[in-house]
Amino acid sequence: MTPERDSLYRQALNEALDAGEAVLEAGGTAVDAVLAVVVYMEDSPLFNAGRGAGFTAEGRNELDAAIMRGDDLAAGSVTGLTRIKNPILAAHAVMTASEHVFLSGPGADAFAESQGLDTVGPAYFFTPERWEALEKARRKEAGTSSLPGLDADTKYGTVGAVALDRAGHLAAATSTGGMTLKRWNRIGDAPVIGAGTYADNRACAVSCTGHGEYFIRYAVAHDLAARVRHGRASLRAAADSLIMGELLRAGGLGGLIALDTAGQMAMPFITPGMYRGYARPGTREVAIYGDE
Numbered sequence: 001m002t003p004e005r006d007s008l009y010r011q012a013l014n015e016a017l018d019a020g021e022a023v024l025e026a027g028g029t030a031v032d033a034v035l036a037v038v039v040y041m042e043d044s045p046l047f048n049a050g051r052g053a054g055f056t057a058e059g060r061n062e063l064d065a066a067i068m069r070g071d072d073l074a075a076g077s078v079t080g081l082t083r084i085k086n087p088i089l090a091a092h093a094v095m096t097a098s099e100h101v102f103l104s105g106p107g108a109d110a111f112a113e114s115q116g117l118d119t120v121g122p123a124y125f126f127t128p129e130r131w132e133a134l135e136k137a138r139r140k141e142a143g144t145s146s147l148p149g150l151d152a153d154t155k156y157g158t159v160g161a162v163a164l165d166r167a168g169h170l171a172a173a174t175s176t177g178g179m180t181l182k183r184w185n186r187i188g189d190a191p192v193i194g195a196g197t198y199a200d201n202r203a204c205a206v207s208c209t210g211h212g213e214y215f216i217r218y219a220v221a222h223d224l225a226a227r228v229r230h231g232r233a234s235l236r237a238a239a240d241s242l243i244m245g246e247l248l249r250a251g252g253l254g255g256l257i258a259l260d261t262a263g264q265m266a267m268p269f270i271t272p273g274m275y276r277g278y279a280r281p282g283t284r285e286v287a288i289y290g291d292e
């Protein structure tokens with residue numbers, strides 16, 4: 001990564017934190033805070049969500065998102081959106097304006113549109129970096145590339161946020177274009193409640209990124225919440241043992257961000273880096289690599 005891109009990412013992370021912090025400082029809810037952060041990152045071309053989403057094998061964008069509220073376990077998810085500018089707002093609309101939890105494909109697009117959300121054409125989501133990632137993945141698949149191993153940067157980049165508000169409520173939100181080169185309307189973990197996204201005031205709020213198939217099979221977000229709720233492990237210890245123990249042994253790469261009602265945080269990952277940050281009154285940090 002060039003120094004220029006490094007500082008672009010750090011600036012974007014800080015601006016995303018600004019958006020969430022402004023909501024919480026004004027006495028807003030955790031749900032509104034995670035929405036503000038994720039909308040900011042969906043609008044940024046730097047991340048694999050909204051504008052800047054990764055491409056399917058056919059060169060399209062199919063967007064997934066989920067949101068969950070920790071006080072009453074309300075949740076909303078969407079998968080396979082193709083024309084809603086901010087998928088996380090669609091997930092929020094499912095949570096607040098429908099009697100459902102999970103909508104998919106053209107129906108999910110239509111529902112979001114009926115709720116007055118902004119629509120865009122396919123060109124809106126395009127960025128040269130993600131297209132290049134698709135071409136690289138295609139070459140690799142065709143066996144003509146000499147590029148070594150798993151390229152975490154081209155595969156991941158999902159965005160997520162967790163927040164705790166003044167009333168003591170948690171919320172989690174996740175949004176993604178999914179894995180580059182995905183086919184057959186493949187659905188990752190991000191919109192699957194309990195896999196990539198979960199929030200329960202009795203435990204924690206969690207948002208995951210990584211190789212979605214593993215996160216679904218290990219029900220990572222819910223497993224972390226269950227370990228915290230029923231076990232005696234701290235949030236940090238439980239998150240580390242899941243991501244750096246169980247998942248790593250299984251061969252699943254990724255990471256997560258988590259937060260409990262005491263304000264304890266965990267952000268373990270086993271990729272070369274994970275764009276991340278936190279803000280709490282008086283402190284703030286953003287980081288990319290493991291040794292920061």
Ligand code: ASP
Pocket residue numbers: 048155156157158176177178179187188189190196208209210211212213
């Ligand atoms: N978890 C996402 C998926 O599997 C990918 C990512 O985190 O970027 O779709």
